[in-house]
Amino acid sequence: xxxxxxxxxxxxxxxxxxxxxxxxxxxxxxxxxxxxxxxxxxxxxxxxxxxxxxxxxxxxxxxxxxxxxxxxxxxxxxxxxxxxxxxxxxxxxxxxxxxxxxxxxxxxxxxxxxxxxxxxxxxxxxxxxxxxxxxxxxxxxxxxxxxxxxxxxxxxxxxxxxxxxxxxxxxxxxxxxxxxxxxxxxxxxxxxxxxxxxxxxxxxxxxxxxxxxxxxxxxxxxxxxxxxxxxxxxxxxxxxxxxxxxxxxxxxxxxxxxxxxxxxxxxxxxxxxxxxxxxxxxxxxxxxxxxxxxxxxxxxxxxxxxxxxxxxxxxxxxxxxxxxxxxxxxxxxxxxxxxxxxxxxxxxxxxxxxxxxxxxxxxxxxxxxxxxxxxxxxxxxxxxxxxxxxxxxxxxxxxxxxxxxxxxxxxxxxxxxxxxxxxxxxxxxxxxxxxxxxxxxxxxxxxxxxxxxxxxxxxxxxxxxxxxxxxxxxxxxxxxxxxxxxxxxxxxxxxxxxxxxxxxxxxxxxxxxxxxxxxxxxxxxxxxxxxxxxxxxxxxxxxxxxxxxxxxxxxxxxxxxxxxxxxxxxxxxxxxxxxxxxxxxxxxxxxxxxxxxxxxxxxxxxxxxxxxxxxxxxxxxxxxxxxxxxxxxxxxxxxxxxxxxxxxxxxxxxxxxxxxxxxxxxxxxxxxxxxxxxxxxxxxxxxxxxxxxxxxxxxxxxxxxxxxxxxxxxxxxxxxxxxxxxxxxxxxxxxxxxxxxxxx
Amino acid sequence: xxxxxxxxxxxxxxxxxxxxxxxxxxxxxxxxxxxxxxxxxxxxxxxxxxxxxxxxxxxxxxxxxxxxxxxxxxxxxxxxxxxxxxxxxxxxxxxxxxxxxxxxxxxxxxxxxxxxxxxxxxxxxxxxxxxxxxxxxxxxxxxxxxx
Numbered sequence: 001x002x003x004x005x006x007x008x009x010x011x012x013x014x015x016x017x018x019x020x021x022x023x024x025x026x027x028x029x030x031x032x033x034x035x036x037x038x039x040x041x042x043x044x045x046x047x048x049x050x051x052x053x054x055x056x057x058x059x060x061x062x063x064x065x066x067x068x069x070x071x072x073x074x075x076x077x078x079x080x081x082x083x084x085x086x087x088x089x090x091x092x093x094x095x096x097x098x099x100x101x102x103x104x105x106x107x108x109x110x111x112x113x114x115x116x117x118x119x120x121x122x123x124x125x126x127x128x129x130x131x132x133x134x135x136x137x138x139x140x141x142x143x144x145x146x147x148x149x150x151x152x153x154x155x156x157x158x159x160x161x162x163x164x165x166x167x168x169x170x171x172x173x174x175x176x177x178x179x180x181x182x183x184x185x186x187x188x189x190x191x192x193x194x195x196x197x198x199x200x201x202x203x204x205x206x207x208x209x210x211x212x213x214x215x216x217x218x219x220x221x222x223x224x225x226x227x228x229x230x231x232x233x234x235x236x237x238x239x240x241x242x243x244x245x246x247x248x249x250x251x252x253x254x255x256x257x258x259x260x261x262x263x264x265x266x267x268x269x270x271x272x273x274x275x276x277x278x279x280x281x282x283x284x285x286x287x288x289x290x291x292x293x294x295x296x297x298x299x300x301x302x303x304x305x306x307x308x309x310x311x312x313x314x315x316x317x318x319x320x321x322x323x324x325x326x327x328x329x330x331x332x333x334x335x336x337x338x339x340x341x342x343x344x345x346x347x348x349x350x351x352x353x354x355x356x357x358x359x360x361x362x363x364x365x366x367x368x369x370x371x372x373x374x375x376x377x378x379x380x381x382x383x384x385x386x387x388x389x390x391x392x393x394x395x396x397x398x399x400x401x402x403x404x405x406x407x408x409x410x411x412x413x414x415x416x417x418x419x420x421x422x423x424x425x426x427x428x429x430x431x432x433x434x435x436x437x438x439x440x441x442x443x444x445x446x447x448x449x450x451x452x453x454x455x456x457x458x459x460x461x462x463x464x465x466x467x468x469x470x471x472x473x474x475x476x477x478x479x480x481x482x483x484x485x486x487x488x489x490x491x492x493x494x495x496x497x498x499x500x501x502x503x504x505x506x507x508x509x510x511x512x513x514x515x516x517x518x519x520x521x522x523x524x525x526x527x528x529x530x531x532x533x534x535x536x537x538x539x540x541x542x543x544x545x546x547x548x549x550x551x552x553x554x555x556x557x558x559x560x561x562x563x564x565x566x567x568x569x570x571x572x573x574x575x576x577x578x579x580x581x582x583x584x585x586x587x588x589x590x591x592x593x594x595x596x597x598x599x600x601x602x603x604x605x606x607x608x609x610x611x612x613x614x615x616x617x618x619x620x621x622x623x624x625x626x627x628x629x630x631x632x633x634x635x636x637x638x639x640x641x642x643x644x645x646x647x648x649x650x651x652x653x654x655x656x657x658x659x660x661x662x663x664x665x666x667x668x669x670x671x672x673x674x675x676x677x678x679x680x681x682x683x684x685x686x687x688x689x690x691x692x693x694x695x696x697x698x699x700x701x702x703x704x705x706x707x708x709x710x711x712x713x714x715x716x717x718x719x720x721x722x723x724x725x726x727x728x729x730x731x732x733x734x735x736x737x738x739x740x741x742x743x744x
Numbered sequence: 745x746x747x748x749x750x751x752x753x754x755x756x757x758x759x760x761x762x763x764x765x766x767x768x769x770x771x772x773x774x775x776x777x778x779x780x781x782x783x784x785x786x787x788x789x790x791x792x793x794x795x796x797x798x799x800x801x802x803x804x805x806x807x808x809x810x811x812x813x814x815x816x817x818x819x820x821x822x823x824x825x826x827x828x829x830x831x832x833x834x835x836x837x838x839x840x841x842x843x844x845x846x847x848x849x850x851x852x853x854x855x856x857x858x859x860x861x862x863x864x865x866x867x868x869x870x871x872x873x874x875x876x877x878x879x880x881x882x883x884x885x886x887x888x889x890x891x
Contacts (some may be wrong), residue, residue: 395882535762535842536760536763538870542868
């Protein structure tokens with residue numbers, strides 16, 4: 001079998017100008033016509049063999065002269081008006097009427113010229129039935145196929161119906177549905193074949209099998225055929241290497257492709273494009289192994305129409321499947337997120353939900369790194385190694401990064417054999433990082449034929465066509481777009497959660513610090529203020545000892561009295577401090593409190609003392625009701641009244657007034673006395689623990705500090721309004737609304 | 745030892761009556777100090793040292809014994825004021841306090857106290873300390889010349 005030599009100097013078959021081969025397939029005749037006068041400019045050199053007319057006798061002749069008179073008008077009509085090659089196959093009678101032969105004629109545009117191609121010689125004149133014939137064909141093919149497709153929910157199933165119907169319609173030995181992946185490589189997703197043939201179903205073909213220039217051509221011309229792989233193409237007369245045969249049927253195909261088919265044992269072929277969104281989505285590829293094979297024009301065109309009809313549907317099914325899969329995984333993910341967000345401790349949460357998370361992401365292991373705690377689960381890099389790996393990643397501190405082949409992407413990392421092959425990294429600033437790992441997936445990709453390295457010289461078609469199992473080493477199952485979309489959702493939800501957790505942690509820390517400071521202060525003041533009376537007690541005992549030894553009894557009873565006083569001071573102090581430390585600790589219920597009742601009760605307990613000192617106590621009659629902790633508020637009033645009695649009753653006619661007023665935001669209560677008053681520089685100090693203004697021995701210095709603390713628990717404020725010699729008004733507020741605080 | 749037997753005067757600034765009594769008693773027992781004046785808080789202390797009413801006749805002490813935790817004005821504030829007041833800025837001031845807190849000690853020295861003493865809880869130690877203090881500041885120490 002004669003083989004056309006491969007064009008020299010062609011490094012890649014991608015560079016070939018396949019739309020301008022300059023030669024045509026010999027099973028038909030091609031005429032290139034002048035568009036204005038329909039005169040033949042070029043004709044293929046096989047005109048002699050096919051039509052018994054030599055090429056030079058045809059050049060310069062008007063094409064209508066060649067056909068029978070009854071066809072002339074329709075021919076001219078088509079050539080002038082209907083150059084869309086998918087709707088105009090004519091049945092032409094070439095030669096004289098009644099004596100001629102009958103061919104199918106297809107007209108198309110070729111740059112500035114018009115093409116008329118004749119093939120499919122058939123007996124008799126079916127012209128009258130031509131349109132009916134094609135409609136029958138068309139209906140026969142499309143209705144059954146479309147019905148089958150409507151019921152299919154997977155590309156494989158739909159493709160199967162399609163291939164079976166097309167095979168039956170056309171008669172090829174094998175019809176395949178060939179679909180392109182994102183990277184250009186193709187997969188046979190469905191197939192109908194003669195039983196004797198070995199299956200091609202599931203085979204993958206490298207992208208280079210259908211180079212870019214071919215794909216572009218396939219989008220413009222939806223069909224191409226090779227009637228006889230072994231036939232030698234013929235030149236045009238006169239030659240025209242520039243003739244654009246993009247839309248021609250008889251275009252001779254690339255010698256690379258012929259080689260390729262011959263290597264496969266294919267004797268005739270046809271393929272129809274499935275175009276979606278202006279791009280080549282897939283092909284209906286037909287192969288014949290039992291010799292040359294010609295398909296009549298009308299049948300070919302039915303297939304093209306079918307392809308146009310189903311391309312959209314197939315692509316839609318594919319998208320739907322992807323969307324369904326995405327929704328399913330997203331659903332599982334959402335449930336995971338809800339569970340996670342209810343748990344406060346993220347590392348703990350991940351630990352418990354690890355399996356579910358791995359499931360959603362089709363991952364084999366995960367590692368979670370955070371400031372506080374690290375965690376690892378499944379087949380993953382341990383935290384130490386993970387941290388080391390992170391240093392190799394580009395310094396983005398936020399967002400998602402990934403690798404499908406860690407060893408290839410980070411060769412200097414010193415990988416260990418049992419470590420994962422791929423990773424998906426979710427970084428939350430410097431606070432936390434989640435790494436999802438995938439193990440090495442030795443994927444058996446069924447490559448059709450050995451992929452040859454381009455380094456070995458010009459790209460040549462594969463010589464052998466055995467099935468080749470390609471082990472893909474060091475790679476994991478690729479992180480798909482679905483995976484990344486899910487990761488993105490997960491990341492957003494987690495980011496919020498992480499931030500919230502951090503904010504909460506910071507809040508807790510601040511609170512802790514505040515409480516710690518308070519404790520420190522408390523401890524300091526306590527130890528100091530308890531020490532002083534102890535010094536006194538010991539001191540006076542020392543005096544007692546000395547005097548007794550010296551036989552001096554004059555000071556004895558004074559000393560003993562002082563000891564008692566000091567000891568009792570210690571006792572009071574300790575009690576007050578205990579009371580103070582209990583503020584806010586005991587669990588009381590927030591209640592409705594009638595201040596009228598409370599004050600009445602208090603006044604009752606102080607009756608004797610008030611009488612003794614001649615103090616008049618005036619209580620506002622219509623005190624409001626407040627919400628708060630009963631005991632706490634009681635303490636406030638008790639302390640304030642107590643203070644007023646002790647320190648604010650120096651007037652000759654001492655009066656203590658208790659009043660309350662309700663404002664928009666709070667209830668404000670006041671205890672006013674008409675005593676000596678307090679200088680402004682001490683107004684702040686007196687509320688501090690142990691800050692006394694005088695040492696009259698009555699108070700322990702805890703009272704007002706208690707008031708302040710009790711008021712604080714109710715989220716209120718307190719203070720004093722006073723000037724020397726004008727009495728003092730101690731006030732505090734109890735807000736109506738408690739800010740969000742779980743302590744109250 | 746000062747060659748002329750001039751009178752030795754201490755000013756005790758102490759709000760706690762018991763502590764004041766015990767300290768004064770111990771100082772007297774030491775037999776060194778001629779005159780012990782006592783004021784009950786920092787405000788009175790400044791009035792005294794600045795010779796204001798009702799202390800116009802006061803004699804400046806050789807030593808000020810100063811407590812820290814007092815109402816109205818703390819001992820450290822008094823110390824600062826003493827050091828900032830001309831005429832009395834070089835007075836010997838010894839802090840005598842129950843506090844052993846580092847920040848109080850640090851502040852005291854920062855404000856140029858001459859010495860810091862922490863009142864012992866044990867009465868024997870207390871008396872011994874006051875006795876030695878009186879000896880040291882009343883007998884051995886040369887007071888600053890009057891400004």
